[in-house]
Amino acid sequence: MNLLKLTVIVGCSAALLGGCNNTDDARGPNVFDVTAIGLTLQGPSEIPEGWTTIRFVNQSGMIHLAMFDVPPDGIDAFQMKRELVKPYQDYLDALIEGNDEGMQTALGGFPSWLPDLYFFGGPGLLSSGYTSAATVNLKPGLYVLECYVKTNGIWHTYNPSPDQLGMVLEIRVIDSDTPTSPPPHGATLAIRNDSLELTQGTLKPGINQIKVEFIEQQAFENFLGNDVHVVKLNEDADLARASDWMDWRKPEGLQTPSPVTFLGGLNDMPEGSVGYFTVDLSPGDFAFITESPDPINQGLVLRFSID
Numbered sequence: 001m002n003l004l005k006l007t008v009i010v011g012c013s014a015a016l017l018g019g020c021n022n023t024d025d026a027r028g029p030n031v032f033d034v035t036a037i038g039l040t041l042q043g044p045s046e047i048p049e050g051w052t053t054i055r056f057v058n059q060s061g062m063i064h065l066a067m068f069d070v071p072p073d074g075i076d077a078f079q080m081k082r083e084l085v086k087p088y089q090d091y092l093d094a095l096i097e098g099n100d101e102g103m104q105t106a107l108g109g110f111p112s113w114l115p116d117l118y119f120f121g122g123p124g125l126l127s128s129g130y131t132s133a134a135t136v137n138l139k140p141g142l143y144v145l146e147c148y149v150k151t152n153g154i155w156h157t158y159n160p161s162p163d164q165l166g167m168v169l170e171i172r173v174i175d176s177d178t179p180t181s182p183p184p185h186g187a188t189l190a191i192r193n194d195s196l197e198l199t200q201g202t203l204k205p206g207i208n209q210i211k212v213e214f215i216e217q218q219a220f221e222n223f224l225g226n227d228v229h230v231v232k233l234n235e236d237a238d239l240a241r242a243s244d245w246m247d248w249r250k251p252e253g254l255q256t257p258s259p260v261t262f263l264g265g266l267n268d269m270p271e272g273s274v275g276y277f278t279v280d281l282s283p284g285d286f287a288f289i290t291e292s293p294d295p296i297n298q299g300l301v302l303r304f305s306i307d
């Protein structure tokens, strides 16, 4: 084996989560680590545009996710905190108290720019001690990565201290001429408003790179939309527990600790978008599941097994 070939092989295996391409002009996605430590997200503050893999390392003792928010021009993470996360926490407080009037007041405090904010993927629900990755194609601009899991009725996104952010990481994506390309994938998952479907490829033991096509997108009553997460099923009741946990409006919904183990996924993206995520699968039973008000009855669950 000559040195050049050896270098290529080493380069490819090092890029396990980021991809390895056979063509000369494509180098796969850029890869960055974001680590959950306590109630913080730690990672880069500035990255180049293009296909980008966020490798999500959960070193926190709790379950988390990391969703990209794309706020309108001029809105940064602290303004989001003051104008959106605070009223959202007020809404949750009123919901927990059963205070309908308080909920309406909180809704009235949501900012006028909210309809212009959209979600753009990022790593899905991931239990403590696990690592996963999600890949999307980022354009230049300001992105805010957030975890909105709850603990004791408080969003992880929300830090009551005025000069501190919660589980929020502001990332500026800057212009770059360096080409990137999407990662290779072994299976394709299509998301529609009433189904999750594997349309191509198979799932295998070990690390799977899954392409996700957001064929349809919708707005649920919980303000979120179609996405996908992988849950490990150890007994038949686990799927019902996972489905029940997926609605944050329930007192224990999306609240730590989760009743089941999640292995990653891909958060909401606009209709027509494509993203990727990796999940490390050992033999056993699993399901793809959407974080929606009632995924089982909405058809937004797909069970699978690994032999």
Ligand SMILES: [Cu+2]
Pocket (backbone or CB within 6 Å): 063, 064, 065, 147, 148, 149, 156, 167
């Ligand atoms: Cu969190």
